[in-house]
Amino acid sequence: MTETAASARQPGRPRSQEADTAILCAALDLLLERGAAETSIEQVAQRAGVTRATIYRRFADKTALLIQSIEAVHEEDGLAPLEWPDIDRMLDDWAGYLSRPGNRRMLRRLYGAVDDYPELLRTYRDSHGGRRASAERATLARAVADGQFPPEQDVEVLQQVLNGAVLHHLGARPDTENAVEVKTFLSAVLQQTGYRPPADNAKRPRHEGRGRQAGAAAV
Known part of the structure; x- marks a missing residue:
């Protein structure tokens, strides 16, 4: 259970x-x-x-x-405010969510049923993904404004790249990967778009992902 x-x-x-x-x-x-x-x-x-x-x-x-x-x-998630102060914290939360096998199975089951039961994925997005997608766009936009991405990068494209990486990870990587390994993967994908984290990120103490509450935002 x-x-x-x-x-x-x-x-x-x-x-x-x-x-x-x-x-x-x-x-x-x-x-x-x-x-x-x-x-x-x-x-x-x-x-x-x-x-x-x-x-x-x-x-x-x-x-x-x-x-x-x-x-x-996902009822409780819809009531709690959600925002990330920076990309690093957002990836911490995403990695915490994606390192839980139950969460990964949920996403795979919903996408696998999209042809026959499209209402299920739509429900997940309505109750879980929409608010997180907005928070994700805001976090990416701040990072672009702060010079962590090349100035010509489009926030919507960055969001699509990151969400595509999540889907790839769900299908191609083992469910035994821990949060650190998941975050390393997502960080590497973002770096291919030109992302350069602030230098002081390496000095900031690590925070565990919030697991179920954080979630793969727009996926």
């Missing part, structure tokens, strides 16, 4: 709320384990310990259930 799903199960809630939580947790876990196409209402019911009728009273179909499970896991 995912860390988020496990943390959602708290004692003392009314029975109906416990069923809601169990169903959403089971749906998310099965999505990560098997993918959208191989997840069924019957499997979710068995995993959650409820009947199929209980699920259908809450959700019209499997797609609606999976959409709600994705929204629920």
Whole structure:
């Protein structure tokens, strides 16, 4: 089970709320384990310990259930303010997120289902990616203004390059890479666009990524 799903199960809630939580947790876990196409209402019911009728009273179909499970896991993220003071801190956070196997599986499952279940990726972007994309553009724009990129670099292109690098990493690199290795990869990609970090970055203490909250911004 995912860390988020496990943390959602708290004692003392009314029975109906416990069923809601169990169903959403089971749906998310099965999505990560098997993918959208191989997840069924019957499997979710068995995993959650409820009947199929209980699920259908809450959700019209499997797609609606999976959409709600994705929204629920990112609900807290949508409330917290997000900004990065510089590229280095942004990459710290991205690397923390991408070093977690569960996060990587989530992204691969959503992109792998885009032809048959496009609503799932759209939900992820709406609930998780849009705000982070804005923060990413602002961070890149400040770095260009501060001379960390060549002045002719286009912020939108830089964002596309960085997000493309994230997708490549998800497909080509092992899930066992740690945050330092992921950050090294992303930094190397940015350096090919002309990025030169400030000299004092090497002297600044390292900060761990914020894991689930940070996220691969616009991916």
